[in-house]
Each structure stands twice: as structure tokens, then as C-alpha cells.
Amino acid sequence: MVPASAVAPADAPTVTVYKSPTCGCCSMWVEHLEASGFEVESVDRTDMGAVKDSLGVPSHLSSCHTAVVGDYVVEGHVPAEHVARMLEEQPAGRGLAVPGMPIGSPGMEQGDRRDPYDVIVFDEAGDGAVFAHVEGNTRP
Structure with missing residues (x-):
């Protein structure tokens, strides 16, 4: 797991994470948030498509x-x-x-690979813009 320091704002709301009960990388992302100072509630779901639809996550x-x-909604492995x-x-x-x-x-x-x-x-219509770029150590 990538080392993290406390980055969560002191008054940050609890992060509720919806994930498959069998998803290992999802659990590791939860651990990353917790190590960064966020309070996290994990909710195991077997209907993630419905969860994403109800929260307005664009399929792309x-x-x-x-x-x-x-x-806010946070989709995927956002640091x-x-x-x-x-x-x-x-x-x-x-x-x-x-x-x-x-x-x-x-x-x-x-390992040491980082893409x-x-x-x-993203907005309600599903349109998006780059909020941040994360550098890797591999060539595209």
C-alpha cells in the first residue's frame, strides 16, 4: 500500500464506500483513506451497477x-x-x-510500477475535466 499521511480536513465528513464484498482493491482503497485521516464506513453491495446509477456515475x-x-461522489481509486x-x-x-x-x-x-x-x-451530465494528473513511472 502507498504510504499516506494525514491529509483529511479536520472537519471532513465520513466517507461512505460502496463496494463488492469480494473486492480486495476496494478494501485497500478504504485502508488508504483511513491512513490519510478519513473516517470511513464500508457498505458491501452486490448491485454496484444500481449504486452507480443511483448516484449518477457516468459509465465511461x-x-x-x-x-x-x-x-460529492468519488468513483474509483482517487488518491x-x-x-x-x-x-x-x-x-x-x-x-x-x-x-x-x-x-x-x-x-x-x-510492486514499484505506477501508471x-x-x-x-465530472458534472451531473457526465461531462468531465482534469482535476489532477498523477505522474507515473512507466511510459504510456
Whole structure:
């Protein structure tokens, strides 16, 4: 797991994470958030498609787990520092997403390999923009 320091704002709301009960990388992402100072409630669900639909997660931004923190949705392996930044800056939009499951993202660690990826802020219509770029150590 990627080492983390306390980055959660002191007044951060609880992060509710919806995940499959058999998803190991989802549990590792929860541990990443907790190590970063977030209070997390995990909810095991077998109907993740319905969860994503009800929370307005666009299919093209989908990943394995979905979280709710305050008024925002967090889809996939978003680093805790960007969840904290979202809560502090309160950007317009529905939430943040890391589409797919990039190797090296929190919960998706595989040795020293880290693929580059974008953290996307998306709106109610499913349109998105880059909120942050995470550098990797591999070539695209």
C-alpha cells in the first residue's frame, strides 16, 4: 500500500464506500483513506451497477467502488489528497473519478510500477475535466 499521511480536513465528513464484498482493491482503497485521516464506513453491495446509477456515475468514468463524501461522489481509486482537495476547494460538479483501475493508484499497487492517470471532476451530465494528473513511472 502507498504510504499516506494525514491529509483529511479536520472537519471532513465520513466517507461512505460502496463496494463488492469480494473486492480486495476496494478494501485497500478504504485502508488508504483511513491512513490519510478519513473516517470511513464500508457498505458491501452486490448491485454496484444500481449504486452507480443511483448516484449518477457516468459509465465511461466507472471503476470498481463508489463513495459518497458530503455532497460529492468519488468513483474509483482517487488518491486521498485529491479527495481532501475537493472538500477544501468545493469545485462545481458531482464528484471525482479515476476511471478504470490504474496500476499504482491507491489500492492498485503492484510492486514499484505506477501508471500515469487523471483524476476527473465530472458534472451531473457526465461531462468531465482534469482535476489532477498523477505522474507515473512507466511510459504510456
